[in-house]
Amino acid sequence: MNNKLDWIDKDISELKEKGLFKNIKTIESAIDAEIMIDGKKLLNFCSNNYLGFANKESLKEKAKEAIDKYGVGPAAVRTISGTLDLHIKLEEELAKFKKVDAAILFQSGLCANLATIPVLVGPEDVIFSDELNHASIIDGCRLSKAKVIVYKHLNPKDLEEKIKENLSFERKLVITDGVFSMDGDIAPLDELYKVSEKYDCMLMVDDAHGEGVLGESGRGIVDHFKLHGKVDVEVGTLSKAFGVVGGFVAGKGEVVEILRQKARPFLFSSAMTPADTQACIEAIKTLEKSDKPVKKLWNNAKYFKEKMDKLGFDTGNSKTPITPVMLGDAKLANEFSKKLFEEGVFAVAIGYPTVPMGKARIRVMLSAAHTKAHLDKALEKFAKVGKELGVIF
Numbered sequence: 057m058n059n060k061l062d063w064i065d066k067d068i069s070e071l072k073e074k075g076l077f078k079n080i081k082t083i084e085s086a087i088d089a090e091i092m093i094d095g096k097k098l099l100n101f102c103s104n105n106y107l108g109f110a111n112k113e114s115l116k117e118k119a120k121e122a123i124d125k126y127g128v129g130p131a132a133v134r135t136i137s138g139t140l141d142l143h144i145k146l147e148e149e150l151a152k153f154k155k156v157d158a159a160i161l162f163q164s165g166l167c168a169n170l171a172t173i174p175v176l177v178g179p180e181d182v183i184f185s186d187e188l189n190h191a192s193i194i195d196g197c198r199l200s201k202a203k204v205i206v207y208k209h210l211n212p213k214d215l216e217e218k219i220k221e222n223l224s225f226e227r228k229l230v231i232t233d234g235v236f237s238m239d240g241d242i243a244p245l246d247e248l249y250k251v252s253e254k255y256d257c258m259l260m261v262d263d264a265h266g267e268g269v270l271g272e273s274g275r276g277i278v279d280h281f282k283l284h285g286k287v288d289v290e291v292g293t294l295s296k297a298f299g300v301v302g303g304f305v306a307g308k309g310e311v312v313e314i315l316r317q318k319a320r321p322f323l324f325s326s327a328m329t330p331a332d333t334q335a336c337i338e339a340i341k342t343l344e345k346s347d348k349p350v351k352k353l354w355n356n357a358k359y360f361k362e363k364m365d366k367l368g369f370d371t372g373n374s375k376t377p378i379t380p381v382m383l384g385d386a387k388l389a390n391e392f393s394k395k396l397f398e399e400g401v402f403a404v405a406i407g408y409p410t411v412p413m414g415k416a417r418i419r420v421m422l423s424a425a426h427t428k429a430h431l432d433k434a435l436e437k438f439a440k441v442g443k444e445l446g447v448i449f
C-alpha cells in the first residue's frame with residue numbers, strides 16, 4: 057500500500073548506501089578523557105571538552121549548590137520570571153572576561169546565532185558570509201531573509217570585491233566563524249575588520265571553538281587579534297571549552313540591549329538552568345585564576361599533531377587543537393572509526409552535510425584532560441588502523 061511516509065525509508069536507504077547514515081553511540085559515563093560505551097572503556101577523542109571542564113569537580117560542586125538554592129529549572133522565559141540573579145552574574149562575568157561592554161545569554165550557541173542575525177539584518181539588508189560558516193550561521197542568515205552573499209573561505213580580498221558590488225545596501229553584516237570547527241583554521245579577523253570598517257559593515261564572529269582556546273587564558277579570537285572594542289558582535293558557546301551548555305553574545309552595549317528587546321529565543325524560550333549557569337560562572341573564575349588548562353591543551357595538541365604528521369596522516373590546515381584526519385571517502389572514514397572503536401579509541405567519522413561531499417574525515421579533538429599515555433595509546437591505534445586500511449604505509 058502506498059503510504060505518505062514511504063519516502064522516509066527511501067531516504068534512509070540512500071543515506072546508508074552513501075555511508076552517511078549516523079549510528080549514534082550512547083555514552084554511559086561522564087564526558088572525560090575516558091568514557092564508557094556499550095559497557096566498554098574507551099579513550100575519548102571526539103568531545104569538545106577542550107579544557108576537561110565537563111567533569112571538573114569544582115564546576116560540579118557549584119552546579120549542585122545552585123540546585124540546592126534555586127531548584128532545577130527557571131520555569132519561564134527571561135522576560136517573564138526566568139531571569140535569576142545568577143543569569144545577570146554570568147552575563148557580567150562574561151562581559152568582563154571578554155573585555156566588552158555587555159553580554160546576553162542564550163540557551164545554546166546555535167540559538168545565539170539564530171537569535172542575533174535576524175535582529176541585526178532583515179529583508180532589505182545584505183550579509184557577507186564565509187563559505188564554510190557553521191550551519192547555525194547559515195540558518196540564522198536564512199531566518200533573517202536578508203540577501204546572503206558567500207565569500208571565499210578566509211579571503212578578505214574576495215570579501216572586499218563582493219562588498220564593492222553591493223554598496224547600495226544600507227545595512228551590511230560580515231559574518232565569520234572564528235575557528236572553523238571541522239578544519240581548525242582561524243579566520244583572519246584583523247583583515248576582515250579592516251575591510252568591514254572601510255565599507256561601514258557590522259562585523260560578527262562566532263567564537264564557539266575559540267573560547268577557552270585562543271587568546272589570554274582562553275578569552276577567544278578577539279583577544280587573540282587584540283581587537284577589543286572593534287568587533288560588533290561576538291557569539292559564544294558555553295558547551296565546548298566551558299564544559300557545560302548554553303550560548304551568549306558579547307559585544308557593544310547597544311547590540312546587547314537590542315537583543316534583549318527583540319531576539320526571539322530570548323523572548324520565547326526558557327532561560328538557562330541554575331546549575332548550568334552557576335557552573336559556567338565557575339568555569340570563568342577558573343580561567344581567570346590560571347591559564348594552565350589552556351597551556352596543557354595546546355601542548356597536547358602540538359604533541360599529537362606532530363606525531364600524526366610524522367606517521368604520514370594528512371591533518372589538513374588546522375592552526376588549533378582541532379585535528380582533522382582527512383580520509384576523503386565517507387565509507388573509508390566510517391570503517392576507520394569502527395576499527396578505532398574496536399581498538400578502544402572513540403573518534404567518530406564526519407561526513408556530508410557537516411563537511412563537503414568527498415571530504416570525510418575523523419575529527420580528533422584534543423583536550424587538557426588527556427595524559428601523555430592517552431595520546432600515545434591513540435597514536436599507536438591510529439597507526440595500526442591507518443596501515444590496515446592502506447591510509448599510511
Ligand SMILES: Cc1ncc(COP(=O)(O)O)c(C=O)c1O
Nearest residue numbers: 164165166190237262264293295
Ligand atoms: C561555530 C559553531 N557555532 C555554534 C555552534 C553551536 O554551539 P552549541 O552546541 O552551543 O549550540 C557550534 C557547535 O557545533 C559551532 O561549531
